[in-house]
Structure formats: C-alpha cells, structure tokens
Amino acid sequence: MILGIKDLTLRFGGLTAVNHVSFTIEQGSIKSLIGPNGAGKTSLFNCITGFYRAQEGEALFRGDSVMRLKPHRITEMGMARTFQNLRLFKNLTVMENVMSGMHCRTSAGLAGAVLRPPAQRAEEKRIRDVAEECMDFVGILDAKNRIAKNLSYGDQRRVELARALATKPQLLLLDEPGAGLNYDEKVQLIELIRRIRDEKGITVFLIEHDMGLVMEVSEKIFVLDYGTKIAEGTAREVQNNPKVIEAYLGKEEEAAV
C-alpha cells in the first residue's frame, strides 16, 4: 500500500465536497477515480496533495501522514501531480518548465548561485540531464527551447507530465490527463501512462471522464458521487453497479430537462 486514505472529509462551509472517503492504492497499480461533475474528485486530490486542509480523516503516504504538510513537502516525499486546467509556467521554455521538477531533488542556494563552485555546476548539469531524459520519455525533447504557451495543447499536456516526472515521484496523481485531447493523443496517453508504470515503476492514480480511457488503462476504479464513495472494483464490476449507473444516468436526465 503506497497511499491509504481513511475517513477523509472536506467541507466548504455547508457543502461537503468529500464525505468520509476511505480507500487504498497498492504499490505499482494504476487506479482511476471517476464520478459526475462536481462529485469532489479534484477536491480529494487537493486534500491528498496538501492544497486543501481536510477537516477530518487521515492520509498516509508510504506510512507517513501527509495531512498537515505543505504541498512542496508532499512532492518532496515522492507524490507528484498534474492539474485539471493546465498550470504550466507559460512564458518559460519547455526546458525550464521541466527543470522545475528537479528543484526538490537539488540543493544549491544563494552561495552556490553567486560563487558557482564545482558542486553547483555539476548539480546544474544533473538537473538538465534529468529534464532532458523526462522530455525524451514523453516525446517533447524537440520542443525543449520553445516557450511553453506556443506549443499545441496536446504537447503542453506532455510538458506537464514531464515536469511531474522530473520530481522523481513514487506516486503520480493525474487530474483528467485526457481532457481536451483528440483520439490519437488519447491512444498515446494510454501508452504513456502504461510506460510510466511499467518502465519507471511509478504508481498512477488518475481522475478521468473518458470511460474508454479509464476502462482501458486502469486496474481498479473507484467512484465518487456527491463527495461519497459509491463503488470500487474492476472496470466490469463498476460498470454493472446499479448505484454507478444511477449516478451517471440520473445526472444525464437532470441535464436533459
């Protein structure tokens, strides 16, 4: 078990965005989180990664509590994330974007910057090497000197993945990595997620709306509705679960009115 969530509850005033949710993620697995819009998926991610403070519950990452830690400490512990709405450093180059991931794996400070001792130079080279390796892994090495905002949307998504990989995570949280991608890009994304797990040994936990993608890539699925976990299991189990069907169909009927 790489991540264990127990009874996690997050409230915004009167609204309970995450309601007593418990689940675990096994080391080396690919797990998906699905649920209708506004179900609390992103909120749950934000609690786990330190961006929101849950009022109740416990989150253990490799046995250590991450409940009261700041996001950068959690990243340092080996949990990386991407954002639902791309959050690249838009005006910086792709290279610089990806180099940001190595920040928490390096240490040069003020003195290193000004005096440039050999240790600092070696560290800079290591940062560049890792960044290049990550860009190569996701297939955007060619674009390394371009400004991030000038890339196509699909490529920007890859930059965000490369950037997260550069933090050398053990667990990678992806918030709707397929959103806005076309069919071909989604096929490539599925392959990429598999390679992240198989070649790098990184556990993946993703939120996704595209059922095709979810069924294809994930071993376990876990369903959230109105902040509450309503089902968990394999793709087939979840698909046939009456509660899940109701949550999705119910929403569609409402939307149709």
Added chain:
Amino acid sequence: MSDKQINLQIAATQVTAIQKKIQSVIDKLFDLLENKKIRYSIYAVSMAALFYLPQKTSMYVTEIMTNVWFHVVVCLGLNIIVGFAGLLSLGYAAFFAVGAYTSGIMILRYGISFWLTLPVSVLMAVIAGLAIGVPTLRLRSDYLAIVTLGFGEMVRLAARNMAITGRATGLVGIDRPAFFGITMNKIAHFYYAFLIMAVLATIISSRLQNSRLGRAWRYIREDEDAAEAMGINTVAVRLYAFIIGSVFGAIAGSFMAIKMTAISPDSFTFTQSVMILLAVVLGGMGKIPGVILGAFITVVFPEISRGIGQYRMLIFGVVLMVLMIYRPQGLWPEREL
C-alpha cells in the same frame, strides 16, 4: 475601399515589415553576443572606458554618472523583488533608508568605522526584508503593493520621529572614511566606489538569474501554486527575494550616507520608490541590461532636459505613458523564440 483606406493599409504593412527587419537585426546582434570572445571584449572595452571617464570629463558629468551607478545598484536590487520574483513593491526606498541610517548612526553617534558598519547594515537589511516579507507571505500583487507602500512610509515616519535618527533634520556631518589611507572626499572616489558596486550587483544578479534560485523566482512569478506543486518552498523563495533585494538597497544606502554626509527622512520618500520602480519597468522587468538602461535614463533624462524648464517632468511622464502602452515589456529588446 477608398484611397485613404488603401494608403493606410500600405502604411500598416510597411510598419510591420520594418518591425520584422528590426527584430531580425536584434536577433543577429544577440547571435553575435552569444560568442563569448565578442561579449567579453565588449565588457572589457566598456569597463576600461568607464574607469577612465572621471579623468576626461567635468565634475558635473562624474557626479551624474555616480548617481547613475547608485541607481543601477538599487534598481537591480528592486529588480530581484519585482522583476525576478514578480512581487510588486512600492516601498523600496525604505531598504536604502535602513542602510543609510544604520551606517549614519553608527558613524556619527558611536564613531565606528564605516567599513565595520557595512556588515551591520546587511544584517539590518535582512531583518527589514523579513519584516516586509513575513507578514505579506499570502498576499498577491495588488495587495502586496499597498502593504509595501505602507511599509515605506512607516520607515520614513519612524525616522522622522525618533531621536536616534535625528527626527526631521536627520543626521548631519557623517564622517567620510579612508580607503587604504586615502580619505574618500572627492567625487571621483565615490564614482569608483559606486561603479564597482554596480558591476558587482550586475554580476551577482546575472548569476542569480541563471541559477536554481533564479529559476525558482521565475516559477513563483509565473504560477505560485504550480511552483508549490513542483516541490518548491514558495515561502522561502519569496523571502530570499525580499532579503537579497533589501541587502542591495541597504549597501547602496550605506554608501549614500557617506557620500552625502547628511541624510534626512526626505531622502527616502515614496516618490523615490516610484522612480526606482519606474526605471525597472521602463528598461524591462527581469532583464538586467534593460534595468541598467532604465536607471541610466531616469537619472540622465531630467539632467539633459534641464533647458526645457519645469515642463520636463511632464514630458518625461507623457513619453513614459506612450512607451508603456506600446511597449509594456520595457525598452530592452528580446530575442524571438
């Protein structure tokens, strides 16, 4: 389409063609500067010229150029906060007030050597940087600008009302120090002191910009949440910007105290802070050569336009407004990527 419209269109295409040409020339120049030999020769020649300058020009020019170097140091200091880290600050004069008063008080009241006051000045700058940085950790640009403005005024008002800072009269008769036996009493001495500081400030700025810390500043400037998610301690990175920026200002302030031999609260007004910010924005936030250019223009323009009389600042203001509308990124050009 009428003739007029056609003519306008032709004019417009000509303008873009000219812009393209200029950009291609700029890109070529940048390519040229990539060559280390060429770059270092340019540095060497200009340094030699600048060291020679006081011997060849009048005291008036030397005085103005000394003022330029002083402004280069403070502008580069503010540039770390505003340009590198993207933290809008409107109270920068407070930082060089801290340096000037620290040195002034120690020399005048306790007879301590100027050179020994410098480390204390740095220490006070660190404290001042933390004093403004810590309470504003959660604030974003507009609110931060207001709080820093208040901070600047607080420091000035404190200096105005405390006995140790000499209240409204300030400190008068600060002794000038000796440097290897030579008393610093000529303008040329200060010219060299400030030139050396400006060069050091430039080198330090440029090394910071191309370092892990410099990148971290760019990350928080672009997107603080994303930076935090990438494992960057945004609190520490922010404080570093305030502290280093503050130290630049305080050292410049310490030297200002001995150059002027008298300082008063009126030397550190809001207008001062705004002029420094203006120089940074004018030249191009975050771009070191741009900031140096901005410092140069804001000092030299009011001098060379003295003939115009009292309207010169008005003209300066209008020119600035037009410039900011058409070139918000500042005067210094950039290579297209």
